[in-house]
Each structure stands twice: as C-alpha cells, then as structure tokens.
Amino acid sequence: MDLSLYRLHCCWKLKQLLQGYEHILKQRLHQSTDLVSFILELKTVLEVSIKNHPVSDSIPPPQYYSQLILEMETLGWDKLLFIDTQFQMLKMKAEDSSGRQHILTINLKNKHPAEAPECSADLPVPFLLKWTPQSSLNQLHSQFLLVIEALTEFWDVLDEIDAKTWILEPEKPSRSDTVRRIAIGNNVSIKVEVDPRHPKMLPECCLLGAEHVVTPLRNKLNANMHLWNADSGVLQNLQDVLEIEFPSPATHEKSMFSVDCGICYAYRLEAAIPDQVCNDPRCGQPFHQVCLYEWLRVLPASRQSFNTVFGECPYCSKPITVKMAALQS
Template sequence: SPTSSQRLQQSADLVTFLLELKTVLEVGLKSRPECSSIPPPQYYSQLIAEMETLGWNKLLFIDTELRTLRLKAEDSSGRQHILTIKLKSKHPAEAPECSADLPLPLATTWTPQSTLQQLHDQFLVVLESLTEFWDVLEEVDGNTWILEPEKPSRSDTMRRIAIGNNVSIKVEVDPRHPKMLPECCLLGAEHGASCLWSAGRNPDSSVLRNLRDVLEIEFPSPATHEKSDFSTECGICYSYRLEAAIPDQVCNDPRCGQPFHQACLYEWLRALPSSRQSFSTVFGECPYCSKPITVKMSAQTS
C-alpha cells in the first residue's frame, strides 16, 4: 500500500520499518471490529475437540467463520430436530446462543466447563418432554383437514380444523399439558356453530377423541373428504388465501353461508354508505344475499 511504501522509504533500517508496520496494522485492525473479534487459536482447537466427542455425524451445517453450528437430534419417536448454536469468541467461557423449532422457549444451562455434548444432551431431554405434545398434534394432523397453519412447524400450538358447512374449530394445545382438552374457538356461521357444544371429557381418551365427543361430531378426514371441500373462496376477492389469512367470516343466513376474508368484508362494508360502525364492529348487508352481516375490526385492519 502507499502508506507502507512511504514508511519503508522513511525508515532508517528494517527494524524501524517493522515497528512502523506493526503500528499501522494495529490501527487498521482496531478500525475493523470484525477482525478484532476473531477468536484466539485455542477457540478452534476447543471446537474441534468438542465435535470429535459429540460426533461429526451430528453436524448438519457450520458457517465459514466456525461460529454458527446446526446439530441434528432425534427424539424417541424418530422425529428429526435441529439445534442451532451460535458460539461466542470466548467459547467456552461465554455461553452460546441456542435456538430450535420448539413450542416453548429453549432453556439451557452453561458453565465455562460445559461442552457441546452436554448442550446436545440437554436438548434431547427437552425433546423428550415434548413428545406427548407432538403425538397429540400428529394424531390431529393425520385424521382431520387442517386449514391453518398451511404448513405446521414443530413450534405451532394452534390448529384450525375443518368441520364442514363453512364451520371450523380453532384449537390451542398447551405444550406443558398436551392431554388436557385444548382451548377451543368455533369459527363460521352461527347456525352451524351454535349447536356444537356439550359437556364432558374422558381423561383416558386422546385429545382428538375428546374433541369428537365434546362436539358430538366426526371430523372430516383425508380418508373421507377432499381439502377442496373446505377451501371455499372469499366472496369478495375470489381467492382462498389472502397473504396468510383464509376466509373466516360467514354469512349467517343458512341459504347463503358465503365466506369472506375478515379484511375484505371489513373494507367492503366500511365503503358502503348504508353500513354503520359501533366501536370496532361494522354492521351492514351481505354482498350476496343482502341479509344483515357484521364484522369486527381486527388488529391488522385497524
């Protein structure tokens, strides 16, 4: 560089030049924080030794800086999981950041004497504590039509299950108590939803069986129905999915029963001079049958 050439010409001897060069390099490194945070050599030897103990076959990914690792893990039911670890430059003196696709926050303990093997073992214990939760949801997913989420992840605790006639049920399974009857919310036309509740829960039955008994229905399943039977398009935008949302507002007249996206119906009714609004609820007429219909303003549309 020009600076180095100038220093070389101005230096009385080689030793003076090397001292000058050392000063220039130190200043340059201090001005580049990414360089100053490069781990010492023992970081890399420690990491390699820990991976030798853990087993390289468990390593799915490591970045070019050898800071971010993805380790695979398998629970007792054969499900595959990924533990992402971000190591600090002072590893193992500093605790790494850990994350995984779980329904609960991942809590791990770390001391300067801890290793990746111990971290992986802690992760396996967490996975075992959640196997019942995933068993419950896998039974639901395999025997009902799930409207939302479209592609459930391991961390998703909610399922919106198709019942039929523009009626669905939203269930929220508690990862800490997965066998308890989940929190439920019926969605859709009132004439279809009003008669579905009854009391009773059998602690010896599965969550899905209890839902069937409590609601006194059989859920449509992939064995008996096509998903298109429950994927009715919105009557305003003529699409099924609007970003992540699906039609969840339904005309309550049994002869109509047209579904709408909440956002579409809200904007439609709000634009009509005949509609009226009270707080967060808009009252108007169904665009299809002109019967009374209401929609509550959501947080997204407010």
C-alpha cells in the same frame, strides 16, 4: 494532486478492520487533496472501526478451533448437519423417541466454552440452556434431547390431528406451532390450542363459522366438557365432546372446506383465510375480513359503530357485520 487513481493495498488484518468502510475510504480518497490528508482520514476511519469492533473480539483465538474439534469428536460428527465458514454457527440434529428429527442451531462465542453459546430451535417452549465454563457441545446436545423428549407427547397429539383431519391454519405447521384450526364442515371450524406442558388436557377451543352451526356445537362443548378423558387421545376426546366426526383426508377433499372469499374469489389473502361467514343458513358465504370491511365501508346503506361495520351480505342481502379491530394490526 489527484488521488482518485490511487489504490489501497492492506494486510488481512487491516482488511478485516476496514470491512464495511470501503465506500467511505473511496470517497475520502477522491476528496483528499494530498496523501497526508488522506492518511489522516484513514486514521480517523480506523479509530472508529476499532471502537466498533475490537480486533480481539472479531476472530476467536487458535485454541477455540482445537477445542471445537475436540468437542465435536466427543459428540460425534454424525450429529453435525452444517457449520459456517467462520466455524461459529453450527446446526446439530437430534432424534426424539418417536423418530422425529429436530435441529438445534448454535452460535458459539469467541470465548467458548467460557461464555455460553446462543441456541435456537423449533420448539413450542423456550430452550433454557444450563451452561458453565466446563460445559461442552456434548452436554448441550444431551440437554436438547431431554427437552425434545419432554415434548414427544405434545407432538404425538398434534401429529395425529395433522394426519387425520383437515388443517386450515397454519398452512404449514412448524414444530413450535401450538394452534390448529381444524375443519368441521363447510364454513365451520374449530381452533384448538394445545398446551405443550399438558398436551392431553382439554385444549383452548374456539369455534368459528356461521352462528346457526356454531351455537349448537358450542353448547355441546360446554355440556360435555366434563367427559374429557386424559387417557384417550385429544382428537378422540374432541369428537366425543362435540359429538361429531372430523372430516379427514381419507373421507373428504380439502377443497370442500377451503371455500374462496365471495369478494376477491381467492382462498388465501396474504396469510388470511375467509373466516367471516354470512350467518344466514341458506347463504353461509365466507369472506376475508379485509374484503368484507372494504366492501361494506363504501356502501351508503352501511353504518359504523365503534369498531364494527353493519351492512348487507353481498350475496343474500341479509344483515352482516364485521369487526375492524384486528384489521389495524
């Protein structure tokens, strides 16, 4: 008997159970010699499916929906940005006192509110939800507001840096990014990491660029660190401590700081920017780490010691080195 032309019709509940097993069923239908052996195969598939997703867990009970509507009415529908077709994933908006919009993504469990929902948001700190079976979306939203309110100072600091300086990295900072690489000059930049809990304190700083420019700046940073004044802005403090003015969009073009790699002639190579700089003051040519490594590796004049390759700058032939450690990651 040929079963390959047979079609299987089922009720919605059975359909849901067999979701993801369609190809197996089709295959079994072709291979089975008679209807009885196919039914036995179907039984086995169903048993596996039920074991993997019990029916009671795949669809919430009816009271889930009435509860959800009740909670949304209390919270206000204007806070809802998005809800999926299963009514389980919600995106809610919240505004901090500086007028920034934030989005909280909530995945409700079938046993909501008995079981805590899963939440995620674009924050520099984890969102630790306090939830009891009596909790509601309204309380969840209030907790989120408290968290973003506690971070307004952190975002104020970063917004000022983003607006008044040229940021080389990250390309498009998100609200969770705590690090900024700020352009100081041609091939010189500073990487600062702002602490979300203490945003006005001296951030972690790392100067990047050619040695002859970086060394005097590093010395100033060390010598003036004690002048840091938590009452004035982080940007102002950085300028005072380093004794510089950061180039800003008001005074400079970004192209002055985003010099292309001298080997591949591009600025961005995947996420990397050219951050290996020739230390010769008359050259100062930047390269991508990967490009410089690949370039030096094949030259007979280069030598390698542990994770460092020593060679000559492709532009000025002065000695240049590149570390390989970060390349393998």
